Amino acid sequence: MSSPKIYVVTGASQGIGLETVRSLVDLGHRVLFTARSQGKVDHAISIIMSSHPDALVEGYAADMSLQSDIRKAAAEMIAKHPVIDGLINNVGTWMSNHHLTKEGIETVFATNHLSYVLMTHLLYPALKRSGHGRIVNVASNAHSYGKINIPDPGYSKNYHGLRSNGQSKLANLYFTFELDALKPDTNISVYAASPGLVKTDIGLKHTNWLHTLAWKFRRRKGQTPSEGSRTSVFCATDPSVERISGKYWESNKVKDVFPSAKDPVLGKQLWDRSNQMCGIGDYFKERG
Ligand SMILES: NC(=O)c1ccc[n+]([C@@H]2O[C@H](COP(=O)([O-])OP(=O)(O)OC[C@H]3O[C@@H](n4cnc5c(N)ncnc54)[C@H](OP(=O)(O)O)[C@@H]3O)[C@@H](O)[C@H]2O)c1
Secondary structure: OOOOOOOEOOOOOOOOHHHHHHHHHHHOOEEEEEEHHHHHHEEEEEEHHOOOOEEEEEEOOOOOOOHHHHHHHHHHHHHOOOOEEEEEOOOOOOOOOOOOOOOOEHHHHHHHHHHHHHHHHHHHHHOOOOOOOOEEOOOOOHHHHOOOOOOOOOOOOOHHHHHHHOOOOOOOOHHHHHHHHOOOOOEEEEEEEOOOOOOHHHOOOEEEEEHHHHHHHHHHEEEEEHHHHHHHHHHHOHHHHOOOEEEEOOOOEEOOHHHHHHHHHHHHHHHHHHHHHOOOOOOHHHHH
16 A cells, blocks of 8 residues: 555545545545535545545535635645645536526536636645645546637536536646646646546436436446546556646546647636636745
8 A cells, every 4th residue: 555645535425526535545545525515525424434434534515616615625624734645626517507606607617627726726835745746637528529718618698518518628628738837846747537437416416307318328338436536546646657747547548638628829828717717816826
């Protein structure tokens, strides 16, 4: 077993995130995770404890579509753990209808992309204090059909669930590549990890009847959530890939991205727009 480390996993009340927590505690690591409410935190802890009674696991209640909740959870984590070894940005949602958070941002963009940008910014100082910090962004082959809409990332005029999902998963890749290119620290690596098709409830929660039916049909071919967590855990922990930063991974191997993810100008525009939407001035500057 590798020496115990501290990992953060977002969106871990069920699905791939919960299994990511389980795999990390199985390797002997301490895991801090977020879930939407205290009830969901408690439920996830009881599930983990039933298979791993000695697990070092801490839950933080946070609605990851809200920047105020993300800032609070990150501050609490850093106050307790000034050194963090890995962050797995896993939280994700799929919505059939256009929906704004109470902070006025379209919910899928806020959850699937902006939470990754903000959480990484806030935990970056703690990751930097690790021997070698790793950031894993859970992405998807759905980036193939994504289009980044810089002026209207919430697709307020022509929203569709596929459009918002494709955009957010493409944004995960551009964020990974831009972060890798701009980060000033050599002891930080960043990975985009595709879990493949996984049999979870993601398409059953905020979907209309047609999308629910389509997901029920499609997910039958999916892997288990535990199998879906493998690439994230591999990128976050495997010694052999510690310094391979800025790549897209699937099934524990580097994979080429679709042409939609190969526009560096768009990557830069998205970086600036996302920082502006999160109220971030200097991304790598430690807050006082
Ligand atoms: N399943 C697939 O085939 C597949 C394929 C490619 C990529 N992915 C990616 O894998 C990641 C995990 O998805 P999954 O399939 O495991 O879905 P899931 O089972 O629905 O898990 C998503 C997790 O995120 C949480 N979450 C969503 N919105 C949240 C919010 N605003 N605040 C706090 N927690 C929130 C969910 O909690 P609640 O239930 O409370 O919302 C749940 O714990 C996502 O990034 C997804 O895009 C999945």
